[in-house]
Amino acid sequence: MSAKVASQTDIDGMRQAGRLAANVLDMIGQYVKPGVTTEQLDRICHRYIVNEIDCIPAPLNYRNSPEAPPFPRSICTSVNQVVCHGIPSPKKTLKNGDILNIDVTVIKEGYHGDTSKMFLLGKPSVLAERLVRVTQECLYLGIAAVRPDATLGDIGHAIETHARANRFSVVHEFGGHGIGKIFHDEPQVLHFGRPGTGTKIEQGMTFTVEPMLNAGRRHVRILPDKWTVVTKDHKLSAQWEHTILVTETGAEVLTLRAEEALALPQRAVGTGS
Ligand code: MF3
Ligand code: CO
Ligand code: CO
Numbered sequence: 001m002s003a004k005v006a007s008q009t010d011i012d013g014m015r016q017a018g019r020l021a022a023n024v025l026d027m028i029g030q031y032v033k034p035g036v037t038t039e040q041l042d043r044i045c046h047r048y049i050v051n052e053i054d055c056i057p058a059p060l061n062y063r064n065s066p067e068a069p070p071f072p073r074s075i076c077t078s079v080n081q082v083v084c085h086g087i088p089s090p091k092k093t094l095k096n097g098d099i100l101n102i103d104v105t106v107i108k109e110g111y112h113g114d115t116s117k118m119f120l121l122g123k124p125s126v127l128a129e130r131l132v133r134v135t136q137e138c139l140y141l142g143i144a145a146v147r148p149d150a151t152l153g154d155i156g157h158a159i160e161t162h163a164r165a166n167r168f169s170v171v172h173e174f175g176g177h178g179i180g181k182i183f184h185d186e187p188q189v190l191h192f193g194r195p196g197t198g199t200k201i202e203q204g205m206t207f208t209v210e211p212m213l214n215a216g217r218r219h220v221r222i223l224p225d226k227w228t229v230v231t232k233d234h235k236l237s238a239q240w241e242h243t244i245l246v247t248e249t250g251a252e253v254l255t256l257r258a259e260e261a262l263a264l265p266q267r268a269v270g271t272g273s
Contacts, residue, residue, distance in 0.1 A: 006204045010180060011245060013111035014206050018243050018254025020053045021113030024075075024104040026257055032119045034096045038077035041102065042088035046074040049106055058105035058112055058183050068226040076103040076116070083171055083212050083220050083229040083237040096122030099132055101239045105183065112179050114208050115255035116241040127215060128236055134166045135213040135238040142191070142209045143244060146251035150201045156193030159211045169218035171237070174229065176208040179243055203246050206254070210241030 057074035176189030216235030
């Protein structure tokens with residue numbers, strides 16, 4: 001998987017994990033309302049992941065570096081100027097106008113499904129709404145660039161071009177990743193780049209595309225908790241993520257939700273079979 005080519009068993013496992021991760025995002029939507037805390041959203045997702053769909057929440061106790069403590073919650077909740085890896089907290093109450101990313105990764109029978117979406121609370125600013133929309137368009141354009149013999153640079157270029165055309169910046173420090181039995185595997189999938197450069201894309205690869213766009217400058221800072229990534233200039237940031245499988249002709253979106261089935265080119269929506 002990931003950089004390697006998936007077997008039919010791997011593909012079946014990844015389809016199942018992807019579908020279940022998408023189900024978590026579908027389930028949590030009804031609870032995302034002003035007044036709820038991000039900790040409450042984490043508890044609801046944790047219970048659903050463990051008890052309803054019989055999965056493991058991959059973020060819980062996950063370590064990405066020897067210096068950082070293990071991640072203490074089951075999902076990431078990133079509000080407004082938080083770029084990614086926000087830690088759910090009883091002190092973070094959502095309010096009208098906030099934009100929130102919920103990032104879910106589940107493990108089912110050893111396979112990972114990783115996906116995130118943005119939620120708008122009440123009526124955010126016109127700028128916030130546009131940032132959220134353009135970031136989702138960047139995700140879809142990145143996925144549309146996926147096909148055997150294209151390169152990872154083609155994905156990055158598609159994303160960066162659309163972000164720049166809308167005068168948003170692309171975060172450089174974090175990218176998509178190979179995924180399968182391992183959460184974060186090779187290759188790294190940058191959200192910027194030059195066409196025709198980087199790793200060649202091959203049928204059977206499984207990786208994520210997860211662009212982070214900022215309303216201001218691209219630079220980020222990590223808070224003293226060693227996890228929370230924020231914009232240096234405190235301006236808004238948005239992110240959307242899917243896990244995809246490279247098919248003979250393009251990409252199959254393993255974490256697709258019913259609400260977005262019409263937004264992607266048809267070849268990305270099918271079961272690939
Ligand atoms: N789900 C994130 C990603 O898309 C990674 C979160 S790691 C955590 O790669 F430990 F912060 F949860
Ligand atoms: Co990811
Ligand atoms: Co994720």
